[in-house]
Amino acid sequence: MNFTLKVWRQNGPEERGGFDTLPAEDISSDTSFLEMLDIVNERLIEGGKEPFAFDHDCREGICGTCGCMVNGQAHGHERGTTLCQLHMRSFRDGETIWIEPFRAKAFPIIRDLVVDRSALDRIQQAGGFISVRTGAAPDGNAIPISKEKADLAMDAAACIGCGACVAACPNASAMLFASAKLSQFALLPQGQPERWDRAQKMVAAMERAGFGYCTNHGECEAACPKEVSLRFIAQLNRDYLRSSVTR
Amino acid sequence: MDLDSRVPSGPLEEKWDRHKFKLKLVNPANKRKFKILVVGSGLAGASAAASLSELGYQVEVFCYQDSPRRAHSIAAQGGINASKNYQNDGDSDFRLFYDTIKGGDYRAREANVYRLAQLSGNIIDQCVAQGVPFAREYGGLLDNRSFGGAQVSRTFYARGQTGQQLLLGAYSALNKEVAGGSVRVYPRTEMLDLVVKDGRARGIVLRDLVTGEVRSHAGDAVLLATGGYSNVFYLSTNAKGCSVTAAWRAHRRGAAFANPCFTQIHPTCIPVAGDHQSKLTLMSESLRNDGRIWVPKTPGDKRTPGQIPAEERDYYLERRYPSFGNLVPRDVASRAAKAVCDEGRGVGASGLGVYLDFADAIERLGEDSIRDKYGNLFHMYAKITAEDPYKIPMRIFPALHYTMGGLWVDYNLMSTIPGLYVLGEANFSDHGANRLGASALMQGLADGYFVIPYTVGDYLASAGPSKVDRDDKSFKDVEAEVGERVRKLLAIKGEKSPDHFHKRLGKLLWDNCGMGRNEERLKKALEEIPRLRAEFWQDLRVLPDRGEELNQSLEKAGRVADFLEFGELLVRDALHRTESCGGHFREESQSPEGEAIRDDERFAYVAAWEWTGPDSEPNMHKESLVFENVSPSTRSYK
Amino acid sequence: MAIAVMRFWSTSVGKKMVMAVSGVVVFGFVLGHMLGNLQIYAGPEKLNAYAAFLQGNKALLWAVRLTMLTAVILHVLSAAQLWLQGRRARPVAYHRQELVVTTYAARTMVIGGPIIAAFVIYHLLHLTTGHAHASFVPGDVYSNVIAGFQVWWISAFYILGNLMVGLHLYHGVWSMLQTLGASHPRFDPWRKRGAIAFALAVTIGNVSFPVSVLTGLVP
């Protein structure tokens, strides 16, 4: 298969960027999207040109490192799929593919398609944990948790922290990410003691990081490779409201 | 070189407790005067960093990813073992210990493995308390599944994302300490060297991957939790960034490297589709519970699987191992797959694949029940191959997955360099020559949560503060060396990319030191690797050719350079060990039926290699293995 | 207390809740207003009597007006601040962005708001104060409405304004439930359906007035 890539190139956060037009020729349809980028970069290096930078690591959809906008959609057009799991057979031969970094004030561009998502870490550091010390835990079966609750908490915990929700949101809001983290703990009995404090702290950290607001567009859920549900945003709202009143 | 394992005396069950009591303690008020550098934020690194910080130490954590949460532990699917005996099926610490020692083909230290089994239960408690959403039964209690190589159900899991959930648990513990101010995390940094002065680890030299700055961090102890080296084979189930660099650099500074040839090849991965392939994807071992593995009886049979009638299929695992069938351990299943492919009976375009067929299970249990159990795996398979495994049998092939070898450590997890500790997959300690499913996660967390907090304290209490800061000449010298190496890589300006060399090294190793190894091919590899290395240093091209910025090509080049040195050691180790054991299969040492033959007379030891310089052969030291509680027997799964 | 309120308002989540609650107040009014206006179909006496009753109860009238005014101010203020925050959150726009699930209504909330505001101002000048009405008779609400809507372009403007209100309602109602955390798997599917029903009811009711006048259904 043959493609024309329009790849965003930008040398640093403060530099001006622009699209570079690169051919991607003779690509097998079994190639994954990132492998296609590898091939294009290999050819650039062997031709003496600078390759473009993109983030990736596990290449099996779990680490959350990869991700950019492909033809205007975070992680590309396939639902429930990270960029590294997208394959070239789902593109049309001869297609022009636009590749842009995730854009948000809270995600400054480091280089080309690589952005700094440490803002997501800061939201978690603000309160996305249960304060239990090593060694201080009761037996694992001491508190029974209904399967339904545990499964729901797992749905929230499935978030891979890729930031696609922010990228896809018309307002660059991190609500889906923050709510997934918060809900995991809000749903489990272990998370109750710090529940209300956590809600206040995580929301405050999200604001400080410079994310936008949520007007319930739902684009985040559609882009999320782990299909994290919007209902967790409602959970965050509920916990935030309640903690604001009771605190 | 001193290989004192420091295994405490006394009965197996009491060793750890007695040892803990003997370990020196650091006064609580003094703890904050010590700084501990933790390289790696996987299960081992994150759990260690959080636990040490809780005790009061100052901790700095380094990882090459953009967030500690992305360490490759995140990719573990299947589960984590613990001898909780919640199922009342006869599990115990001793049974877990026994299974692990046996699974490792009697090449691990008894005392370490027993401690691991003892601590396994605490890990589950700790993780539950952190909010890890383990799978539960309807009654609300924790659920278990069974895993290869064990006859009890002791594996705890969180869907197909156990590693992710455990890592997020450890990461949240780390975050708690970051919030408390006693941990600092340095993501996007890569350790490129270790600083040793007067026989003691003093700190590390790293490259900031964003700015390109080469700088030092000094500490009173250094912990390496940098994962495994499967990527030396280029194609593996590891993440693209996994490397041997940290371990290798420590090795060059004096840390012995143990059993590098013990590599694990996982039988159920998605086969290579073409030259473009950049990594291999694991399909959880649990699939073998319901899938049946077969190939056509006649070589070169190009019919589609559906066209091949039952009597012309060879269910070779069921045929060769009637009692374990499709559930034989990983090494056995992998070798059997290779054997049928070598006979020309492999399937798929490349001929390197075997069928994993669910037709019978679907007929017996119904498609819905299979979807329930394995839906996400089938989905993943369909995404990668564009084939529907509910209709067409999966094609699978073995792939490099885990490395049992690693830096040598004593019972305290300290390497041969005082003050340098090694945790998790990066050390060699607990899995011998083969690791059982679901026990790497257990080991990483045991090391980090429950072993290192005690043993580091003992060292710090006796060795005292390091008192060497990064302005010291020892740091400046290493910094200069690292800077020079970076400049050298940039200055070659040849024709070929780092990946080009990495792929060639990988193929060389896979062909000559992969699933089956023999003297002739190992010797060939030993000749070819130095040639490839020489070519690398002449014909490499790194672009951009600037080091002071994010430069992914440069990062790769540095890692490949280390793999090119390390690969040689791996082959050398494989060549010297003429027995077959666990993941290491020497074709010279097999029975007429093709089963591995272990040689306890000559090889019941750990081979720990000492670096002697770039142009001289390494020295091998032996730590002999003594079995007082189990007697090594031939593993039979017939 | 003051600090708590400020903290609440300082976050986008808090402001969004203020917006939702103030929105509900206005929605309540719009619904009640529409239901009251249905009395047009019962003839002039009925409607004028209803209007006189409302005008007669000054305390109630001003209570409602003040509540409405406060709600509208809070609503507009929070909307404006949030909108600015959203703009700042993505300083460089995408060259290409494909939205896949969001609705036309959701995307037009920000433009819809000011249009509705403009409509309401005109509407007040038209039917409440009469400044923008050619033959305004204080007290005779019925004939004011009929006379007003007989001018086709005024009717057209009303229809347009009310369609905009309908859109705002459709996204607003479900969005407000989500914002206030009213979510449960069992009734989640009903939130969007409910929003559609509510928006449709109000819009059909309101649009029916100019249409009925234009088609002569109401003399």
Ligand SMILES: Cc1cc2nc3c(=O)[nH]c(=O)nc-3n(C[C@H](O)[C@H](O)[C@H](O)COP(=O)(O)OP(=O)(O)OC[C@H]3O[C@@H](n4cnc5c(N)ncnc54)[C@H](O)[C@@H]3O)c2cc1C
């Ligand atoms: C696909 C897959 C599935 C698996 N499934 C299971 C399973 O079901 N059960 C099980 O028990 N085990 C499983 N394993 C094995 C297990 O996941 C790993 O062995 C274990 O997680 C390793 O943890 P770790 O902390 O030692 O290293 P890792 O998690 O690999 O972490 C390494 C860390 O070191 C850092 N690092 C490395 N080099 C440097 C450097 N030079 N400078 C700075 N930082 C560096 C990295 O950034 C990273 O943070 C699986 C492995 C794979 C690949």
Ligand code: HEM
């Ligand atoms: C008839 C009058 C109005 C009503 C009934 C109303 C009601 C609402 C409601 C309920 C919401 C949803 C809040 C949420 O998402 O939780 C909302 C959102 C909004 N309103 Fe209004 N509003 C009205 C007028 C206005 C005006 C005059 C403006 C403009 C200045 C405006 C601008 C907005 C904006 C920007 C939003 C946010 C968009 C969104 O939530 O998707 N509204 N409105």
Ligand code: HEM
């Ligand atoms: C076609 C639809 C509508 C009709 C026929 C209509 C009719 C009227 C009439 C006759 C009055 C004057 C009542 C009086 O002075 O006693 C009035 C007042 C008012 N209307 Fe409407 N209206 C319509 C839609 C709307 C909508 C959609 C809104 C808001 C978004 C609205 C907001 C108001 C307000 C704020 C007042 C002033 C109330 C007061 O006196 O405080 N109307 N309307």
Ligand code: SF4
């Ligand atoms: S919620 Fe989904 S899209 Fe957002 S960070 Fe998590 S996994 Fe990525």
Ligand code: F3S
């Ligand atoms: S797309 Fe954005 S507006 Fe809210 S629902 Fe998702 S965060």
Ligand code: FES
């Ligand atoms: S590279 Fe890990 S999720 Fe894509």
